Amino acid sequence: MGPMSRLVGRQLTRHPIRSVLTVGSLTVAIFLLCLLRSLVTTLEAGVDAADSRRLWVMSSVSLFADLPLNYQRKIEQVEGVANTCKWQWFGGYYQDRSNWFAQFACDEKRLLEMWPELEIIEGNADDFLRNKTACVIGEGLARQFGWKVGDRVPLIGALFPRSDYSVWEFDIAAIYRPKKATLDEQTMFFHWDYFAETQRASEGRDPNVGVYALEMHDPAAASSIMATIDSMFENGPMRVRTTTEAEFTRQFVEMVGNVPRLVAWIGTGVLLAILLAVINTMLMAGREQIREIGILKALGFTDGTSARVLLGQSLFLCGIGGGLGIGVAKLTEGFIARSIARMFPGYHVVGSTVALAAVVTIILGVLAGLVPAWNASRLRPVEALRRS
Amino acid sequence: MIRLENVTRVYRRGGEKLTVLDGLSLDMEGGKFYALMGPSGSGKTTMLNLVGGLDRPDSGHVAVAGEDVGALEGAALSQWRADNVGFVFQGFNLIPVLTALENVMLPLSLTPLSRAERRKHAEFALELVGMSDRLSHRPQQLSGGQEQRVAIARAIATDPGIILADEPTGDLDRDSADQVLGLLERLNKEFQKTILMVTHDPAAAERAQRIVNLDKGRLADDPREGA
Known part of the structure; x- marks a missing residue:
């Protein structure tokens, strides 16, 4: 581990309770993201797997006629x-x-x-x-x-x-x-x-x-x-409507409501809330580390390195939280699948959901660390040392 | 050689101008131990910051070994600081989450040395200041005098030509202050480091080879006359 990585990691242990709470909230948020998206992919799996050789004939009035x-x-x-x-x-x-x-x-x-x-x-x-x-x-x-x-x-x-x-x-x-x-x-x-x-x-x-x-x-x-x-x-x-199996399955998905849109709204809300929480954590960290940023610059570290120390903390924090969230989603996959088997048969956290959660985690990390990193890069060492 | 040529530094606070250095010109020889004295607000720390490239003059030039420090910017200025200057602050300014060894190794990461070499250099610097038995201690586990000795080890780890010390004994008891001053003397005498030390303490200033008195941003006397 390089000295900067060590510094990034150690700064997170400075306020262990705050770091644990932030990681915990990230874990919950990323787990929820995986869960919500898996509900959608589970519903859509039937549409995707539809057999092109089969057609369905139903009443044009209603599926219930x-x-x-x-x-x-x-x-x-x-x-x-x-x-x-x-x-x-x-x-x-x-x-x-x-x-x-x-x-x-x-x-x-x-x-x-x-x-x-x-x-x-x-x-x-x-x-x-x-x-x-x-x-x-x-x-x-x-x-x-x-x-x-x-x-x-x-x-x-x-x-x-x-x-x-x-x-x-x-x-x-x-x-x-x-x-x-x-x-x-x-x-x-x-x-x-x-x-x-x-x-x-x-x-x-x-x-x-x-x-x-x-x-x-x-x-x-x-x-x-x-x-x-x-x-x-x-x-x-009774007039009929003949559809492909994919279209027929999609109707069932829509009967549950516009699940994808609902899930997108909930997921976005959860992520925005957690983004604000992590930004707050990182802004506090940035303010607390003004003196250290000044020291680093006095020692000869560049503005970019100083920014990376804070951005690294944000990415590290989000990485741990996101990783745990994805891990929990995969670990609880079987249990959740059994619990909701009737409403969402075949519940499964697919690879694309894991990839999406990983990308969202990285984006959260970058966004949360951006402002304190920018502030750190702009900080003049003499001001930083004086303000401390 | 450190040369300040007609250096002016003005701070603006709430629309009010405060001239901290007022056309200061001064030559300081390399390899000497200078003490900068003067009342509060006389411009001692500002001068130190300008020499160390932490601040820029509003006018005039600051040159260190022929390099116009005020003309350097960004990464070039950072690199110059890493190569040429070691800082020792009154408040020690160690990174609290790193151990003594890690603090000293930190500036060495800016050099092309391998990890093993960095560790060797850092251990040597800590041994030089008598802290080789405190490698794994964090700053909060050290006394003020020990912290300042670690800070000195960090300042000399990369073997810079100049040590800039801003009231290094200001927060220390007499015994610790003596140890720190002894170390600075040794660095000057044995390793030919140029040392600029800001101090309010006449006893500390006596340990230097030259004393520069500042008042209201100007020289109160000229060290060259006493050289």
Whole structure:
């Protein structure tokens, strides 16, 4: 370590409580930055991972308006469509409303065909396909509730109650692990037929479909397929809007609110507050070190070196705080991922977030040290020694 | 040789002009020990600062070994200070967060010496002032006399030709002051350092070879006449 580095480091130990508090606030701020940005990147991961071979058909009125069952056959007849799959949001819960998680009634065989990223890690697909009450659950869900293959899970159908208001029962036939962010690990998929039969029994008619997913032979044909399907139901009982999977996923992100903008505002606010705090610390340090700056200049150190002593302290302080903040964000990644798995499945602090936090840390360090460094460089040694 | 030629230095405070040095001209020989005396405000410290390149004259010239110090600026002036001058202040002015050894090594970092060589030079300087057993002590762990001896070691570490001492014994008891004055005498006699020492203490001034008396920014007498 050079003498200047040693001086920079030692100056920070001069007021240990002040340095620790400043580093602590920087740690919290950079941790929050990592956390907030990771929430955004987690939400956007689904958009980025979207499969270009898949399209989604939904009501043009609202995502919450269902589509007629007979649309599936018509969609399948569109040229270029290779496969289709019904999805219906079940909206049930396990024992208590707080135990909410996503469940979908799907065309079970087509689900496995169209989502190869749904990797079964326990149980097997045949058992899932064979048994009408079978379901496949994400490994996060299994972990959360301690469920395993062979368990029978009772769910209360909040949106689709049974005719006798008894619980729906599902047999866990398999547990999956999503290989891509298009799926999360907190979802249950079960047989459409089980759903439809039970609904027929209670409502006396076939249920409608939430959305249709379709797979194309050639993603290049997406535009024409989307236009064809949309125009096909122009005069039908429910007009539809066909979107790419990326666009479909983005709608869910937007449903949560304009999260990126909210996060940007909060993050900017936190960083501005911490910038002011660090500037204050560095201004105090600059005032306290006027005599030392005068001594350095009298010894023959240049204005630039004197400035670097203060700028170095600011960068060092921010570097420690920022480094700790990034470290805490990475260390708590698993814990946070488990805690918010239902709202933000697949939470992960990605490399670009770490890089952003590092850059922000450096910028904070430079900005906070700029004024005292400038003052130090302008200080005439005779004045500095006299003022002390 | 240090030459001040018709040097004027005026301070402006709140719109008021205060002439601290008023056309001072003075020649001082290299390798001599000078004491600068005079009442407060007579311009002693200002003269020291001008010779050391810490301040600039409003008019006139300050030349040290032929170099016009007032004409140097920025990094060139800093380098000149590092190469030629060692400062000893009344308040010691050691860096409080560094140890005695680190304080002395600090100006050596401006030289091309390796870290090991810097340490060797610093240890030698501290040994010279009798502080080799206090290398790891920080200034607050030292007495005033010890601090001033470390400050002298720092001033001589780079082997400058001139030592500028601004009331180096002002904050010291008699015994410590004697030790410091003895050190300055030794540096002058054994190592031929030119020493300019500002002092109010006639006893301290007696230890110098020449005494320059200033009054109201002018010479009260001329050392050349007594040389």
